Amino acid sequence: MSTDTATTREQTDLSTRYLGLDLSSPIVASASPMTEHVDSIVALEAAGVGAVVLPSLFEEEILAEEHMVDSAFELGAEQHYEARGYFPLPSEVRGVAERYVGRLEAAKAAVRIPVIASLNAWHAGAWSRYGRLLADAGADAIELNVYRVATNEKLSAAELEAAELAFIAEVCERAGVPVAVKLSPFYSSFANFAAKVVAAGASGLVLFNRFYQPDLDLETMEVLPRVHLSSSTELGLPLRWTAILRPQLGEEVSLAASSGVEHGSDVAKLIAAGADVVMVASELLRSGARGAATLEASLRDAMELTGHATLAELHGCASRASAPRGEAFERAQYVRTLRSWGAGLTGHR
Numbered sequence: 415m416s417t418d419t420a421t422t423r424e425q426t427d428l429s430t431r432y433l434g435l436d437l438s439s440p441i442v443a444s445a446s447p448m449t450e451h452v453d454s455i456v457a458l459e460a461a462g463v464g465a466v467v468l469p470s471l472f473e474e475e476i477l478a479e480e481h482m483v484d485s486a487f488e489l490g491a492e493q494h495y496e497a498r499g500y501f502p503l504p505s506e507v508r509g510v511a512e513r514y515v516g517r518l519e520a521a522k523a524a525v526r527i528p529v530i531a532s533l534n535a536w537h538a539g540a541w542s543r544y545g546r547l548l549a550d551a552g553a554d555a556i557e558l559n560v561y562r563v564a565t566n567e568k569l570s571a572a573e574l575e576a577a578e579l580a581f582i583a584e585v586c587e588r589a590g591v592p593v594a595v596k597l598s599p600f601y602s603s604f605a606n607f608a609a610k611v612v613a614a615g616a617s618g619l620v621l622f623n624r625f626y627q628p629d630l631d632l633e634t635m636e637v638l639p640r641v642h643l644s645s646s647t648e649l650g651l652p653l654r655w656t657a658i659l660r661p662q663l664g665e666e667v668s669l670a671a672s673s674g675v676e677h678g679s680d681v682a683k684l685i686a687a688g689a690d691v692v693m694v695a696s697e698l699l700r701s702g703a704r705g706a707a708t709l710e711a712s713l714r715d716a717m718e719l720t721g722h723a724t725l726a727e728l729h730g731c732a733s734r735a736s737a738p739r740g741e742a743f744e745r746a747q748y749v750r751t752l753r754s755w756g757a758g759l760t761g762h763r
């Protein structure tokens with residue numbers, strides 16, 4: 415490659431907008447241990463990511479802590495007066511939320527890229543105030559992860575969805591900064607639910623939250639937590655739904671594609687499908703912060719190969735081609751995929 419070509423390639427405009435924020439790159443570090451500490455956030459910024467999403471503040475952690483503090487006080491109340499001095503007063507307890515705010519403030523002070531805080535919860539009520547707390551602490555936006563496993567046989571899908579939408583509306587109304595909702599793909603009518611999430615006040619959607627299925631130890635019959643990192647084989651789901659939703663939701667709604675981003679070509683495909691940004695966790699956990707620089711370089715390669723001079727040019731070109739409802743990504747594609755087996759069309763990579 416000549417020096418001129420290399421220079422032009424490095425100058426390719428990769429800027430994008432996400433949740434009203436101007437980003438220099440569409441590659442965003444998703445919530446994971448990679449974004450837990452300030453030094454790795456600084457390394458990610460140096461490697462070129464457009465923004466970072468901090469690991470979540472979990473509803474369960476706060477509830478467990480509240481329970482612990484309550485129990486400690488009940489125990490203290492039964493003790494002699496002086497013994498109560500052993501138990502910290504509420505104002506002296508640096509709780510989970512305060513520690514989170516501390517990490518958020520440290521990250522904001524250390525980098526110039528936007529820092530997105532993440533809230534992982536789904537019960538309505540007092541919860542919505544945490545979004546505001548994180549916004550007040552400097553979060554540029556909030557990512558709301560409404561992860562849940564619908565195990566209650568007495569609750570219908572409609573009831574569950576109504577509860578989630580009420581919660582989302584509450585958080586969005588109180589946050590004071592843009593909110594992106596990170597969704598699972600497990601809704602009966604996903605496009606309908608996605609539109610309702612936007613109507614509830616979300617500025618963007620993150621497609622998708624990845625479910626971690628447990629394993630079972632046959633000797634002890636213990637349920638084991640199991641995290642396996644993703645690969646490009648999981649790209650199909652965010653690719654399909656980004657392409658379907660982009661024309662339906664319009665350009666005002668931010669779309670982040672998440673799950674299975676391993677190579678620069680994956681980034682290029684998701685942007686072509688209509689994503690404003692792509693979120694990456696597994697690949698960064700595998701390769702470290704430098705994985706972001708590698709992804710960016712191979713995104714530039716893919717753009718050069720496909721003749722797209724800017725990210726804006728690439729953005730949405732595949733979903734526009736299949737508009738208005740993303741037919742190419744619907745049922746016809748299912749038949750074509752099955753027929754392609756053995757006909758040399760199926761990619762085995």
Ligand SMILES: Cc1cc2nc3c(=O)[nH]c(=O)nc-3n(C[C@H](O)[C@H](O)[C@H](O)COP(=O)(O)O)c2cc1C
Binds near residue numbers: 444468623641673699
């Ligand atoms: C070890 C680990 C920790 C994660 N922690 C969080 C988290 O705190 N909050 C969250 O919303 N997602 C979390 N995720 C999910 C990622 O942000 C991401 O959505 C998912 O891994 C899919 O992206 P990937 O295919 O690039 O890994 C975590 C993922 C991993 C692997």
